Amino acid sequence: MADPQVIAKQFTDFYYQTFDTNRADLNSLYRDNSMLTFEGQPLVGGGAIVEKLKSLPFQRVQHKVTTFDAQPSSSTASSMIIFVTGHLVVDDNENALQFSQVFHLIAEASSYYVFNDIFRLNYT
Template identity: 55%
Template sequence: MDPDTVAKAFVEHYYSTFDANRAGLVNLYQDSSMLTFEGQKIQGSQNIVTKLTSLPFQQCQHGITTVDCQPSGAGGMLVFVSGNLQLAGEQHALKFSQMFHLMPTPQGSFYVLNDIFRLNYA
């Protein structure tokens, strides 16, 4: 599979899991994984998922606008996403940008080593 196809498949899997069962994201991170969420730095899969599941909204729906990817060296892949985040009960969607650094696992899959998320305030 070419990198763009892998990136798009990852992004679809990530956000559909986020929207349906946020706790299920734990499998995409490892102990070395880092998340910077709106400037807050969090490390390790459990801490990251604790943060994501404690965000102050229950239901949400991500819409993807763009997905760009590049090889990062050493087998890794950088994935850069822009999109919209619709929170349940809110009239207007929020715009966001997010980047992931995916690293290969011995099983031939990928995990998220780096994750940086920002809302783009209008």
């Protein structure tokens, strides 16, 4: 399997750049059995997941990744867990929000899709 850290860098760069420019395009990363738990709300399937992301009530958003870690999630399959911490800047708010997010990527052809996705804001 490719180096998880390298994949994690490519994935997080692509994911948050796409999120911050056109959330609807994230659809390509999810499948019918993909799961997102967003601030405790469970969603299943790429359609429901992208509708949720599109419905978030801000016009502009910028994700700034502080740390990302990656580990292979199986001894036999090509899959990995990516764990991200960072800050979110939303619209004209001066105060960034802290977030953390975990992705479970599963290999498919020459790429990966998101099977698990859990997102939380971190409040002090």
